[in-house]
Amino acid sequence: MSLFNLPLFSLPNCLALSLLLVLIGSYGVFRRHSLIMILLSVEVMLNGVNLSLVSFNFFRWGTTEASHYLYMLSIGVAAVEAAVGLSMIIVLFKNYNDISRERVAHLGERP
């Protein structure tokens, strides 16, 4: 059971999985119109980055759990980003009754 002459559960495959997650998330960031969906796509990208961190730690630097610490740091940042972003979305919805990307592009103008 091999792909590209490698075992399936290997560093290149884990990195390819995380790269594909980042690409899928970036497609969502560029294509979605609602701000909430853009934040969800950012979460997908963060998930891919965390996966690459932990897989590097397992396959290459197996002497310490540095990436597990980095993962905790990353989900702390993700939680803060989600909280601040969602509260900004609530304020936008309260003021303009619209959270689309096009509305945010004209933020300084009256509706």
Add this chain to the structure above:
Amino acid sequence: MPVSPVVEITFALSAALILLSSIAVVLIKNPVRATLMLILSFLPTSLVYILLQASFVGILQILVYAGAIMMLFTFVIMMINPSPKEGESPAGGSENAFSGLRGGLIGLAVVGLAGALVLPQVYHAASQVSVQPVSKPGFGELSSIAALLFEDPSNNPLTVSFELISFLILVGVIAALNFSRRKGSAPAKEDSITTRPTEALPLLKREPALDRK
């Protein structure tokens, strides 16, 4: 490094499920279903973490990420109930579907081109990395991570930086509170303030007339 077929099959199925549900997150129009799909993609991700001997990270992925952060998203989505027009451009009309399809194809082409350029590089570079398997006993267990973070706290830089995460979260809490604060203490009403200079000009002209009275 020999890998058992159970691990191989579990990894392959988890990777397929992660990719499919992440694609569904990006493509589904209903925000609640997209959030549920994201939670669904986090479950096999935690399985992959457990395969990578990061069991505590896998537990954190479910408890904190799928449990807390995604619940925050669900709360906000149910609070504001986003419009069902998601995915449409504001122009309206029959060119909507065409422009949406064209934008989707362009986005797919850009992302696919980036993937086709980077993916062989990743395979080439990662194949040449000499794999050093895990040598630490108890790798990824809770006691091991706790020893890494909190052993000898006066000399350990990781302890300080780990505690600094709490300050980051505190800043986030203050920012969220500040956003949600009502502006009742503001002196002027919202209608009398304008950001356009052309609308602000007549307001300035009236001021001498008020002074004469």
